[in-house]
Amino acid sequence: MGRKFIFTALILLLPIRMAGAVDQLIRIGVLSHRGVEATLKNWSPTADYLSLTVPGHRFEVVPLGFAEVDPAVRFGQIDFLLVNSGIYVNMEVKYRVSRISTLDNLVGRTPYNVFGGVVFVRKDRRDINSLENLRGRSLMAVDETSLGGFQMAWREMQRVGIDPHRDLASLTFTGVHDRVVMAVKEGRVDVGTVRTNILERMAATGEIELDEFRIIGSKVGSEFPFVRSTSLYPEWPFSKLQHTPNELAQRVAVALLSMPRFHPAALAGNYAGWTVPLDYQSVHELFMELKLPPYQNIGKFTLADAVRKYWYWPLLASSFLIMMFIMTTWVARLNRQLKRSKLHLEQQHDLILNSVADGISGVDLEGNSTFANRAMSEITGWSAHELIGQNQHQMLHHSHKDGSPHLSGECPVYQTFRDNTPRYIDDDVFWKKDGSSFPVEYSSTPIRNEKGEAVGSVVVFRDISVRKQAQEDARQYQMELAHVARLSTMGEMASGIAHELNQPLTAIATNAHACIRMLESGKVDSERCADVMERIGAQAERAGEIIRHLRNFVSKEPSELTQVDMNELIAEVLNLIRPEVNRAGVRILTDLDPAIGLVTAQRIQIDQVIVNLLRNALESIVEADSPTREIRILTRMDDAAKMVVTTVADTGPGLCEETKRQLFTPFVTTKSKGMGLGLSISLGIIKAHDGNLYQDTEPGAGAVFRFTLPVSAEDEIE
Numbered sequence: 079m080g081r082k083f084i085f086t087a088l089i090l091l092l093p094i095r096m097a098g099a100v101d102q103l104i105r106i107g108v109l110s111h112r113g114v115e116a117t118l119k120n121w122s123p124t125a126d127y128l129s130l131t132v133p134g135h136r137f138e139v140v141p142l143g144f145a146e147v148d149p150a151v152r153f154g155q156i157d158f159l160l161v162n163s164g165i166y167v168n169m170e171v172k173y174r175v176s177r178i179s180t181l182d183n184l185v186g187r188t189p190y191n192v193f194g195g196v197v198f199v200r201k202d203r204r205d206i207n208s209l210e211n212l213r214g215r216s217l218m219a220v221d222e223t224s225l226g227g228f229q230m231a232w233r234e235m236q237r238v239g240i241d242p243h244r245d246l247a248s249l250t251f252t253g254v255h256d257r258v259v260m261a262v263k264e265g266r267v268d269v270g271t272v273r274t275n276i277l278e279r280m281a282a283t284g285e286i287e288l289d290e291f292r293i294i295g296s297k298v299g300s301e302f303p304f305v306r307s308t309s310l311y312p313e314w315p316f317s318k319l320q321h322t323p324n325e326l327a328q329r330v331a332v333a334l335l336s337m338p339r340f341h342p343a344a345l346a347g348n349y350a351g352w353t354v355p356l357d358y359q360s361v362h363e364l365f366m367e368l369k370l371p372p373y374q375n376i377g378k379f380t381l382a383d384a385v386r387k388y389w390y391w392p393l394l395a396s397s398f399l400i401m402m403f404i405m406t407t408w409v410a411r412l413n414r415q416l417k418r419s420k421l422h423l424e425q426q427h428d429l430i431l432n433s434v435a436d437g438i439s440g441v442d443l444e445g446n447s448t449f450a451n452r453a454m455s456e457i458t459g460w461s462a463h464e465l466i467g468q469n470q471h472q473m474l475h476h477s478h479k480d481g482s483p484h485l486s487g488e489c490p491v492y493q494t495f496r497d498n499t500p501r502y503i504d505d506d507v508f509w510k511k512d513g514s515s516f517p518v519e520y521s522s523t524p525i526r527n528e529k530g531e532a533v534g535s536v537v538v539f540r541d542i543s544v545r546k547q548a549q550e551d552a553r554q555y556q557m558e559l560a561h562v563a564r565l566s567t568m569g570e571m572a573s574g575i576a577h578e579l580n581q582p583l584t585a586i587a588t589n590a591h592a593c594i595r596m597l598e599s600g601k602v603d604s605e606r607c608a609d610v611m612e613r614i615g616a617q618a619e620r621a622g623e624i625i626r627h628l629r630n631f632v633s634k635e636p637s638e639l640t641q642v643d644m645n646e647l648i649a650e651v652l653n654l655i656r657p658e659v660n661r662a663g664v665r666i667l668t669d670l671d672p673a674i675g676l677v678t679a680q681r682i683q684i685d686q687v688i689v690n691l692l693r694n695a696l697e698s699i700v701e702a703d704s705p706t707r708e709i710r711i712l713t714r715m716d717d718a719a720k721m722v723v724t725t726v727a728d729t730g731p732g733l734c735e736e737t738k739r740q741l742f743t744p745f746v747t748t749k750s751k752g753m754g755l756g757l758s759i760s761l762g763i764i765k766a767h768d769g770n771l772y773q774d775t776e777p778g779a780g781a782v783f784r785f786t787l788p789v790s791a792e793d794e795i796e
Contacts, residue, residue: 101129101134101135101136102134102135102136103135103136103138104128104135104136104137104138104157104158104326105137105138105140105155105156105157105158106121106125106137106138106139106140106156106157106158106159106160107140107142107147107150107151107155107156107158107159107160107161108121108139108140108141108142108160108161109142109144109147109160109161109162109165109314110141110142110143111144111162111220111221111224111227111253111254111255111273112254112255112256112276113254113256114141117139117141118139118141119346120346120347120348121139121160121347122139122346123342123343123346123347124139124343124344124346124347125137125138125139126343127333127337127341127343128330128333128334131333131336132326132329132330132333135326140155140156142156142161143253144165144220144221144222144223144224144253147159147161147165147169147223148168148169148172151169151172151173151175151319152172152173154319154321156319157318157319157321157322157326158316158317158318158319158322158327158330159175159316159317159318159319160181160314160315160316160317161314162224162225162226162273162314163225163311163312163313163314163315163358163361164223164224164225164229164361164364164365164370165223165225166314166315166317166358166361167358167361167362167365167372168223168371168372169317170317170358170416170419171372171412171415172371172372173319173320174320174415175317175318175319175320176317176318176419176422176423177315177316177317177355177358177423178315178316178317178318178327178328178330178331178334178355178423178426179315179316179331179334179335179352179353179354179355180312180313180314180315180316180352180353180354180355180356181313181314181315181316181349181352182313182349182350182351182352182353183275183313183348183349183350184344184345184348184349184350185275185303185304188303188350188530189339189349189350189351190302190303190313190530191312191313191353191356191528192302192310192311192312192313192528193226193273193274193275193310193311193313194226194230194273194274194297194302194304194306194307194308194309194310194311195225195226195227195228195229195230195231195234195271195272195273195274195306195307195308196271196272196273196274196276196277196293196304196305196306196307196308197209197212197231197234197269197270197271197293197294197295197307197308198262198269198270198271198272198277198291198292198293198294198307199262199268199269199270199291199292199294200262200263200265200290200291200292201289201290201291201292203268203292206268206269206294207294208238208294208295209234209235209238209240209294209295209307210238210239210240211294212235212240212245212246212269212294213240213245213246214245214246214247215246215247215268215269216246216247216248216249216250216267216268216269217242217246217248217249217250217267217268217269217270217271218249218250218251218252218258218261218262218266218267218269218270218271219231219249219250219251219252219258219270219271219272220251220252220253220254220255220258220271220272220273221251221253222251224273225273225311225361225364226272226273226274226311227255227258227271227272227273228251228271229364229365229368229370230271230273230308230309230311230364231271231307231308232368233308233309233364233367233368234295234307234308236367236368247268248267250267255272255273255276256276256280256285258270258271258272259272259276259277259280259285259286260285260286262291263286263290263291269294271307274302274304274305274306275304277291277304277305278304278305279348293305293306293307294307295307295308297309300529301529301530301531302529309360310528311360311361311364312356312357312358312360312361312528313356315355315356315358316330316334316352318330324426327426328426328429328430331426331430332430332433334351334352335352335353335354335430337351337352338351339351355423372412375405431449431451431452432451432452432453434451434453435453436453436538436539436540437450437451437453437454437457437458437537437538437539437540437541438450438451438453438454438536438537438538439451439454439465439470439536439537440525440534440535440536440537441470441491441495441534441535441536441537442533442534443495443532443533443534444469445469445470445471445486445491445492446467446468446469446470447465447466447467447468447469447470447473448466448534449462449466450462450465450466454539457510457516457539457541458474458508458509458510458511459510459511459512460473460474460510460511464511470491470537471484471486471489471491471492472486473509474508474509475489475491475506475508475509476509477507477509477515478507479507479515490503490522491522491535491537492535494522494523494524494532494535495524495525495532495533495534495535496532498524498526498530498531498532499524500521500522500523500524501521501522502519502520502521502522503519503520503521503522504519505517505519505542506518506519506520508539516541516543517541517542517543517546518539518540518541518542519539519540519542520537520538520539520540521537521538521539522535522536522537523535523536523538524536586614589611589614590614593607593611593614639678639679639680640678640679640680640681641676641677641678641790642676642677642678642679642681642684643674643676644670644674644677644684644713644722644724644787645670645671645672645674645713647681647684647685647688648668648670648688648711648713648724650685651685651688651689651692652666652668652711654689655689655692655693655696658693658696659692659696659709662696662699662700662707663707664696664699664700664707664708664709665707665708665709666692666708666709666710666711667708667709667710667711668710668711668712669710669711669712669713670711670712670713671712671713671714671715673715674713674714674715674722675715675722675789675790676789676790677722677767677787677788677789677790678767678788678790678791679767679787680767683763683767684763684767684787686759686760686763687760687763687764687771687785688724688726690756690757690759690760691726691760691783691785692709692711692726693756694756694757694781694783695709695726695727695728695730695780695781696709696728698728698730698731698780698781699728699729699730699780701730702730702731704729704730704731704780706729707729708728708729709726709727709728709729710725710726710727710728710779711724711725711726712724712725712727713725715789716786719786720788720789721769721786721787721788721789722786722787722788722789723784723785723786724784724785724786724787725774725782725783725784726782726783726784727776727779727780727781727782727783728779728780728781729779729780730780730781731780732779732780732781733773733781738773741757741773742757742758742761742771743758757771760785764785764786764787767787767788768787768788769785769786769787769788770785770786771783771784771785772784772785
């Protein structure tokens, strides 16, 4: 129910299609081996997913019983087909159905694209311990044409000399896997056979307990996670009918292969996604061995049959040779058709790869490139001929951004197939044929064989040069905007700073005149004169300190980041803003934790954030004429988050709910002469430093603002 809700929500979020547009109905025939209701529940989300990703078409699931598949394909009642591998092989030969992808079944969090059959009895049936014991017993299977639900088990029984149609007490078919399991559980038959994972799924839903049954002829020695009695065969293929347009089939194949592994549609069907079409030769061999359609006539006319039917030897010999020639020609034609189908699918695979704008390449366990699409050649300058067979790391990934060597042992592409784990790298560099580098983001996904073992990696990368330049332009724009805001702030603080400068300058002038008068009088007291000169020096230093802080604050800051002590930064800002604070009669209380770590920041930008918060608090107190005029500044260390937290709290009237909702919106202000950019710029500065600025509440305080900055990596290591 939850998966269906998620997928429905995704549909509702998509843009509404233009009025009057009518989607073409595309019907997908799905084998209903567990009942119509289960089929619709499991596969309708996949049809909905295709409707969303293939515009102009509406996909619909058509549940088909085992006997309904052949007429549905023969009369073109469906456009695509999803059935077991055995039925697919028959449809491929009879009606030229062609597979475009293979199902990746989901087991826990691991995909498997093979399955088998299970022969089982009730645990209390101690008289049946092997396939040889099935002689004279009653057997229930799913259907005569069910690969996992009968034909795989048939092959295993035939190998031990048992013909299920002749040597069993009874052979019945139910059409649904679950009914077979329940019939064995209830003791209505001796033995049952279903495809792998049916018992585990029914146990997961609470319908059965696994320990109620015992597996006959259990196979071991494979990484396949389910109990089984047969060999493994490729999973269900998704195939197109002959009348289905190739262009539509290609779009559907791209959509299926692009489906994320844990997409809601995949989770609803209990599978992991789709892979390129597998080789179904093992299914052909099974049908040949059992003489099932389309191989029911192979070996039918033996020499013994010919002797019993024809007594005239020359005619017998001629007939036999002619029949063998016909059969050989027929099999050869089938093989040619299979080769053409395989070649067609390979061409479609190449078309899909070359239609993608991102670079795609394959890497084997030796690190050599196995394939490359057209986009990769266009981006890197290396042709596919030059890349394939060469070491991918040495050609594209040999150096870091700074030019230092990139060791192959540290390469994420190599690590992917070594530990069989996908990776995503959001910022790295690749190198072109001309020796230049370019920034990329890329994913490296393991290529697995039928056992789930990694046999290489697929690398999908994208050139992010344009994005990087856009980010740099945005950063420069933010720095210019912050600089303009600082100049505006200094304009507003100019009168207070001028008054603050006037005091030391007046003191310097007064003391200088006093020294002149002492010198002119001729009564020079050297000790007294030195004392006056010391006062002049102290006032000059005071004025110089104010001018230095002012010049630093209004200057354009350098782009380099430095390690900053927030306590020192706050002390500098307080010296700059103190004239305005004193004139307003506001007291500033500080509680600075000396144990906080250093942060990596652009010093002037953080100065600007503190000045904005202090001036906002100051103006709030003055405009409201608060009886208590205090501003508290605190610094604390958040050890869990590795963050330095700075708090600015005032005793003003606080903020109303309407103001809180638009607090950081540009050009929204409660001041009569304000521009509404201070908090917006401050938030942008803190976000650019990987921190956060937010409004908070405290008992007994008016407005409370906090901002966080991450502790620098060097300080964290120490």
